[in-house]
Amino acid sequence: MSETEVAPVKCVGPEYRAESQKPTATVSTVVNIDNLTEGLNHLPTVSHTVTTPVGRPYDGLSFQGKIAGVSIMRAGEAMEQGLRDCCRSVRIGKILIQRDEETAQPKLFYDKLPEDIADRWVLLLDPMFATGGSAIMAVDVLKSRGVPEERILFLNVLASPEGIKNFAGKFPKLRVVTAFVDEGLDEKNYIIPGLGDFGDRYYTR
C-alpha cells in the first residue's frame, strides 16, 4: 500500500475567500475524456413558458422523453432512493451480475427491465466504477434490448480514471456522471483510496 499521497490536493472554498482561509483537500482526479460529465442535466428539454401565480410569464423549459432507472444489484440499489427523490414514479429495472469464480469474468445472472425500455432514456446506477467490467456487461444488455448508447447515462458516486478510459474506448457516445474521480486502482482492481466494498458498507454494516 502506498503511503505517499498522489491524489491531487487543492485549497477549496468559495472564490471570494482568501487562500489562507481555505482548507486543503483531495480533489477529483482530472480525466480528459469527453463523455465524462458533471451533472444530471443531459436529458432533452423543450422550452415551455408558463404563467406564475403573480400573473407574469416565466420562460421555462420542460423535460422531454421518458426515463427509466436500471440498477446493477446490489450496490446500485442504494442509489434508487436518490432517483425516486427526484422522479417519484420512475420505472426501475434491475440487473444482477456476479463474478464467475471459474473464469473470473463477470456473468449475467438475472435481469428484469421495463418492456418499453428501448423508448426510454436509461439511468444506469452503480455507485462504484472501478474497471467497469460489470457495467460494460450491463450496457451490452441494454443495447441488446434496443437502447441506443447515446440514451444511456451511467451514474456513479466514485469512479477510477482507468474505468472511465475503458468506457470511453468501448462506448464513445455513452455519458458517465460521477461525483468524484479517485486516484486509481490497486492490484486487486479496487478503487483507492476508495471507500471499501460499497454493498457491504451500505447494507450489512
Next chain:
Amino acid sequence: MPSTIPTAPGTPQLEDLVMNLKANGTAGTSSADGTIANRAHYAPPWADVSIIGIAGSSGSGKSTLSQAIVSKLNLPWVVILSIDSFYKSLDEEASRKAFRCEYDFDAPDALDFDVLVDRLRDLKAGKRADIPVYSFEKHARMEQTTSIYSPHVLILEGIFALHDPRVLELLDMKIFCEADADTCLSRRILRDQRERGRDVEGIIKQWFSFVKPNFEMFVDPQRKVADIIVPRGVENQVAMTMVTQFIQQKLLEKSTHHRAALTRLEIGALSEPLTPKVHIMNQTSQMRGMNTIIHDIDTSSEDFIFYFNRLSALLVEQALNNIFFTSQTIITPQNLPYRGLAPAGEVSAVVVLRGGAALEAGLHRVIPDCKTGRVLIQSNIRTGEPELHYQVLPKDIADHSAVLLLDAQMSSGGSALMAVQVLVDHGVKEERIVLVTYSAGRMGLHRLTKVFPDISVVVGNLCTDAEERWVERRYFRC
C-alpha cells in the same frame, strides 16, 4: 401583559453534523477582499429605544400604571422592566437580617445601579440585554437571566427609577406616581403577603423603620426631576392619554426614519454589480425545469411542494459551500489516507417565518438534526415597514461556525436586513451568516450586501424587485 421576549430553551445537542460537501473544484484565485465599497449603515427601529421611567412610593401604583400603558398601546414592542430585578445579592449577614425584616430594601444602596445602567445602555444601542432575576424568597439573584431584545419602548418602573443621574440621562420621559401614604401602606400589606410571602407584622415593621424614612429622604425628592407627576394612577385618564400619545408619536417618528433609511439604501442598486458573495444558482436544465414547474400557476400543490423541497435541498447544499471547513485526513477501509474536510464547527439555521419554513424540508434532507431558531418578521400593511414580532434562537448561536438564514423570497430586503441584524445583535459574526432564499430582486440584494458586506447569500433565481410573496402562499396553501 408586558411582553418580554424569551430566549430559546436548550435544544438537543447536535452530535453528528451531516455534511454534504461538494468540494469547489476551482482553485482559489485570490479574492476581491477589501475592495468592497464603503459600508452603508442600517439602524433597526429598536436601535434607539425610548425609555420611560416611572418612580413613586412603594404601593403608589407604578406597576399598575405601567401595565395600563402597555395595554393601551397594544403593541408587541413595549417591555416593562422592574428595577426590583436589580437588587444586590445579599451576603450571609445581610441575608439573615433580611429574613428578620431588618434589612433596608428601600434605600438606593440595595440596588445595583451599575448593572442597571449597563443593561439600559445595551438596550439603547439595540443590543440584547440579559436581565438578572431576583428571588424575594431567597434574597438572592437567581442563576438564570431573562433577556430583553428589540423593544421600541421600555418602561422602567421602580421606587428609584429617577434616582441615578446616569439613568436619568437615558430616559426619554420621566413620570412620578403619587398616592396617599395610607393607600400605599395598605396596598403594600396586601401585595407582600400575597406575592412575597411575608407576614403583616414584618411588613409593618419594615414600613416604619425603612420605607417611610427612605421615602422622605430619597423617593420624594425624585419629583423634582420628573416631567409629569401623576396623581391617582390609572384612574387619571388625562395623564394616561398624555403618556400614550407621547409614546405613539415617538414610534411614528422611528418608523418614518427607518423607512427613509431603507429607501436611501436603494441608491446605486442599478449601477453597481452584485458582490461575489452573492451566489445565484447556475441555471442548469434541471434547475430551470424545476423552476418551470414551481412557477406554473397550473402545477398541482402536491407537485409544487415536491419540487420546491427538491430545489430547497439544492439551495441548502449550495449554502454549505459557503461555510467554513477545516482539513481532516481519514483512513479508508483500504487503509489509505484520504485528505477530506470537516465543518469548522456546529452549523445551525434560523428560519424567517413564515416563508423560510418552506425551506425547512430541504434543510432537514441535508442536515437532519440541524438546530433551528425562528424569527417572525411581518411587514406592516399600512406602512410597508418590516416589524420584528417574535424570535427564538439557539442559546449558543454565537459559537456556531455557520448560521444559515432561510427565507423563501426576498423582495425589498427589509425583513432580511432585520433578520441579519437580529443575528448580529446576538453575537453571530457576519462572515458566518449565509442567507438562503429561493428568489430575490437586485435591489434587495444590493441593500443587504451594502449594509452587511461580509455575509454570503445563496439565491435560487433573480426576480423583479417588487415580487409578491407567492411562494409561501403556494407552499402552505393559504
